[in-house]
Amino acid sequence: MxxxxxxxxxxxxxxxxxxxxxxxxxxxxxxxxxxxxxxxxxxxxxxxxxxxxxxxxxxxxxxxxxxxxxxxxxxxxxxxxxxxxxxxxxxxxxxxxxxxxxxxxxxxxxxxxxxxxxxxxxxxxxxxxxxxxxxxxxxxxxxxxxxxxxxxxxxxxxxxxxxxxxxxxxxxxxxxxxxxxxxxxxxxxxxxxxxxxxxxxxxxxxxxxxxxxxxxxxxxxxxxxxxxxxxxxxxxxxxxxxxxxxxxxxxxxxxxxxxxxxxxxxxxxxxxxxxxxxxxxxxxxxxxxxxxxxxxxxxxxxxxxxxxxxxxxxxxxxxxxxxxxxxxxxxxxxxxxxxxxxxxxxxxxxxxxxxxxxxxxxxxxxxxxxxxxxxxxxxxxxxxxxxxxxxxxxxxxxxxxxxxxxxxxxxxxxxxxxxxxxxxxxxxxxxxxxxxxxxxxxxxxxxxxEPGNIIVDSDLDWGQGMYELEDFFEGKDVDSLHVAIFHTYNLCNYDLPDMSYIGPTEKKTGWIAISEFVYRKIPDWGLEKPCDFVDFIGYDVPFEERYDWLRKYEPVAKVGGGSIRIYHISE
Incomplete structure (x- = not known):
């Protein structure tokens, strides 16, 4: 008592x-x-x-x-x-x-x-x-x-x-x-x-x-x-x-x-x-x-x-x-x-x-x-x-x-x-x-x-990891970065290397940053230019094939609470 x-x-x-x-x-x-x-x-x-x-x-x-x-x-x-x-x-x-x-x-x-x-x-x-x-x-x-x-x-x-x-x-x-x-x-x-x-x-x-x-x-x-x-x-x-x-x-x-x-x-x-x-x-x-x-x-x-x-x-x-x-x-x-x-x-x-x-x-x-x-x-x-x-x-x-x-x-x-x-x-x-x-x-x-196997969107990746993406590349000798990031802001306003957009079937080498939302193949659209939140491009790629080529690689890091995957592909 x-x-x-x-x-x-x-x-x-x-x-x-x-x-x-x-x-x-x-x-x-x-x-x-x-x-x-x-x-x-x-x-x-x-x-x-x-x-x-x-x-x-x-x-x-x-x-x-x-x-x-x-x-x-x-x-x-x-x-x-x-x-x-x-x-x-x-x-x-x-x-x-x-x-x-x-x-x-x-x-x-x-x-x-x-x-x-x-x-x-x-x-x-x-x-x-x-x-x-x-x-x-x-x-x-x-x-x-x-x-x-x-x-x-x-x-x-x-x-x-x-x-x-x-x-x-x-x-x-x-x-x-x-x-x-x-x-x-x-x-x-x-x-x-x-x-x-x-x-x-x-x-x-x-x-x-x-x-x-x-x-x-x-x-x-x-x-x-x-x-x-x-x-x-x-x-x-x-x-x-x-x-x-x-x-x-x-x-x-x-x-x-x-x-x-x-x-x-x-x-x-x-x-x-x-x-x-x-x-x-x-x-x-x-x-x-x-x-x-x-x-x-x-x-x-x-x-x-x-x-x-x-x-x-x-x-x-x-x-x-x-x-x-x-x-x-x-x-x-x-x-x-x-x-x-x-x-x-x-x-x-x-x-x-x-x-x-x-x-x-x-x-x-x-x-x-x-x-x-x-x-x-x-x-x-x-x-x-x-x-x-x-x-x-x-x-x-x-x-x-x-x-x-x-x-x-x-x-x-x-x-x-x-x-x-x-x-x-x-x-x-x-x-x-x-x-x-x-x-x-x-x-x-x-x-x-891998909670992204279950749900994504605002439960995992809602665009909140960009500051940590900046911190990751700060001080690194990186000239270019391929991105496929779920965001609603001009990416060039972040302190990141020169960026280019990477489509769902484009195999790229070098540094890659991809949002969990995109990695899970959800959007059927992207941006022609990462720094221009205007020109959207749609793509007719089957759900199963979107960024499928990236599956065989392991990310070197995850930032933003696991909302952004970072890869460095040399081959």
């Missing part, structure tokens, strides 16, 4: 220390990772929002992008949006990232990129605080503290907390919305109804998929509450108009109280959205609507159009035309620390064994199920980050099971429960900190020595 009391007293201090060290490591890593694929597009869109409009890739709502741009904007950064942005999408580089070329030099861009990333770290801190609140609401402070430690040391979460993207904000606002739903169901008064409406709107204004995650979660939580407590539904239904009003007003606020024709918002060039709208009678009619926040409705339409396009998905060495229903379960198994997986599945067993089936606990489990069910029908198989919203709930379930065990186990076995929990938490902390600064490319033991 003394051990249990000591465990309870020590855990708050340990939690604060773990979060503090993790944040320090994350801030330090922000200047060590080169620009990833989506970052500059989000930063540019955020800067555009501060400058009074929002037309850069509106299928991504602005709330997280605002936070990516707030510090650069306050430091004086501005962006000029080209008039022909949407007609010449890749030439202007809105989402691809080449708009960074507007800035004077790579040194200038590098100097403000970490500041953009700092804005996203705020959402991690928000999420950790919310995890504590939800955990405390579920089963006391001990649950909250353990959940915070687990989430703050989950490599996927840590990785995306250091990047100026939309994923961690989506995770935070989704959890915020669920927490406010729980409070509202407990007591559907005026204040909680207003907060719930605002929370839902912020989640949707961060990522449109929140509509799919949060709405069914609300219905499930409400159904469970009524089922468990036989509550009258009228107090909930009578607050719905107020919730809807607060949600719509919040959306309009985030979109700067704009008003106009949906059709005046240009089509996103990368989506070929013009044909999509023309072929859909509802979308076509929608273009003639004059509404508040037209960018919001245009973004919803563009998101619909984007989801109609079959996207190839790489899994287990195969490039599938429309992705695979197994992508997210497999990614979850190989990208999640074994400690967290063990605690999660153990907690499920503990919950069932002790029959702890309150409406809140069942609701948290339901959110996890909903997110994974939705992932099965998604054809966007380009990264586990797209269901990053599930990880706070995984941490909560894992912590809940542990605390239930500590509360209910025989007094003679409390020692083993506390010591076992402490060992698992310590192991996860060590695993996380040891990955610095390469959390993005983290795989557990199931990933093996």
């Amino acid at each position: 003394k051990l249990k009391i000591g465990f309870n007293h020590a855990l708050p201090i340990i939690t604060i220390l773990v979060v503090l060290v993790s944040v320090i490591l994350m801030v330090s890593s922000m200047s060590k990772l080169s620009q990833t694929h989506d970052e500059s597009g989000h930063i540019v869109a955020g800067l555009e929002w501060f400058q009074g409009s929002y037309e850069v890739s509106p299928q991504n709502p602005p709330f997280s992008r605002i936070w990516s741009a707030v510090i650069p904007y306050l430091r004086g950064e501005r962006v000029k949006i080209p008039q022909d942005l949407h007609e010449n999408y890749w030439k202007n580089g809105a989402a691809g990232g080449a708009l960074a070329k507007q800035f004077d030099s790579s040194e200038e861009y590098r100097s403000f990129l970490p500041y953009a990333r700092l804005g996203i770290l705020i959402f991690l801190l928000l999420t950790l605080y919310l995890v504590y609140l939800v955990g405390n609401n579920l089963n006391g402070k001990l649950t909250g503290y353990i959940a915070v430690i687990l989430l703050a040391t989950t490599p996927l979460v840590v990785a995306h907390s250091t990047l100026a993207t939309t994923d961690v904000p989506a995770m935070g606002t989704c959890l915020l919305s669920i927490y406010l739903i729980i409070l509202w169901i407990e007591k559907p008064d005026l204040q909680r109804s207003v907060l719930m409406g605002i929370g839902f709107a912020l989640a949707v204004c961060t990522k449109f998929t929140a509509i799919l995650f949060v709405t069914p979660s609300l219905l499930v939580f409400l159904a469970l509450k009524v089922w468990k407590n036989s509550k009258d539904l009228f107090p909930y239904f009578k607050t719905l108009p107020l919730i809807l009003f607060c949600s719509l007003l919040t959306v309009w606020t985030v979109y700067r109280f704009s008003f106009g024709l949906i059709g005046e918002i240009p089509h996103d060039g990368i989506l070929d959205a013009g044909n999509c709208y023309a072929s859909n009678p509802i979308l076509s009619q929608m273009l003639s609507w004059k509404v508040p926040a037209p960018e919001f409705f245009k973004g919803l339409g563009d998101t619909w159009c984007q989801n109609q396009v079959p996207l190839k998905g790489y899994l287990m060495g195969d490039l599938k035309p429309t992705g695979s229903i197994f992508f997210y379960p497999v990614s979850f198994i190989v990208k999640t620390p074994l400690t967290l997986l063990l605690l999660f599945f153990l907690s499920i067993i503990i919950t069932i064994y002790y029959r702890v089936f309150t409406w809140k606990v069942l609701g948290i489990y339901s959110v996890i199920v909903i997110i994974f069910l939705l992932s099965f029908i998604s054809n966007l198989n380009i990264g586990l980050r797209h269901i990053i919203q599930v990880f706070p709930f995984i941490a909560l379930v894992s912590a809940f099971g542990v605390t239930i065990l500590i509360d209910k186990v025989d007094k003679s076995k409390i020692y083993y429960a506390c010591v076992g929990t402490a060992l698992l938490l310590s192991t996860q902390v060590i695993i996380s900190w040891s990955q610095y600064p390469h959390w993005l490319s983290y795989f557990n033991l199931f990933g093996g020595n």
Whole structure:
């Protein structure tokens, strides 16, 4: 019993220390990772929002992008949006990232990129605080503290907390919305109804998929509450108009109280959205609507159009035309620390064994199920980050099971429960900190020595290794370098030897740098000139034959957490 009391007293201090060290490591890593694929597009869109409009890739709502741009904007950064942005999408580089070329030099861009990333770290801190609140609401402070430690040391979460993207904000606002739903169901008064409406709107204004995650979660939580407590539904239904009003007003606020024709918002060039709208009678009619926040409705339409396009998905060495229903379960198994997986599945067993089936606990489990069910029908198989919203709930379930065990186990076995929990938490902390600064490319033991055999893209190679590629060649007497690198920035702004592009069937000798994304044969396009992010060339080379000649050689090094392979071929 003394051990249990000591465990309870020590855990708050340990939690604060773990979060503090993790944040320090994350801030330090922000200047060590080169620009990833989506970052500059989000930063540019955020800067555009501060400058009074929002037309850069509106299928991504602005709330997280605002936070990516707030510090650069306050430091004086501005962006000029080209008039022909949407007609010449890749030439202007809105989402691809080449708009960074507007800035004077790579040194200038590098100097403000970490500041953009700092804005996203705020959402991690928000999420950790919310995890504590939800955990405390579920089963006391001990649950909250353990959940915070687990989430703050989950490599996927840590990785995306250091990047100026939309994923961690989506995770935070989704959890915020669920927490406010729980409070509202407990007591559907005026204040909680207003907060719930605002929370839902912020989640949707961060990522449109929140509509799919949060709405069914609300219905499930409400159904469970009524089922468990036989509550009258009228107090909930009578607050719905107020919730809807607060949600719509919040959306309009985030979109700067704009008003106009949906059709005046240009089509996103990368989506070929013009044909999509023309072929859909509802979308076509929608273009003639004059509404508040037209960018919001245009973004919803563009998101619909984007989801109609079959996207190839790489899994287990195969490039599938429309992705695979197994992508997210497999990614979850190989990208999640074994400690967290063990605690999660153990907690499920503990919950069932002790029959702890309150409406809140069942609701948290339901959110996890909903997110994974939705992932099965998604054809966007380009990264586990797209269901990053599930990880706070995984941490909560894992912590809940542990605390239930500590509360209910025989007094003679409390020692083993506390010591076992402490060992698992310590192991996860060590695993996380040891990955610095390469959390993005983290795989557990199931990933093996060649995790690229399983998944790639933003789970392994998202363009983050260019600084380390520079460091590798610094001081070496290398005149030329053949490259096939997944990037969204002018390669000549990096301090590298003279470069030439290497195609999928071109056998070359000398120094070669190839991204894991390209090595796994995924893209069917490349650049004619490595230093020109404009002239794309496609190639009609079968998947099996792309860079097949390179397979017989072993790389002399891997940099960027294994995201870039370096070869020196003399024969």
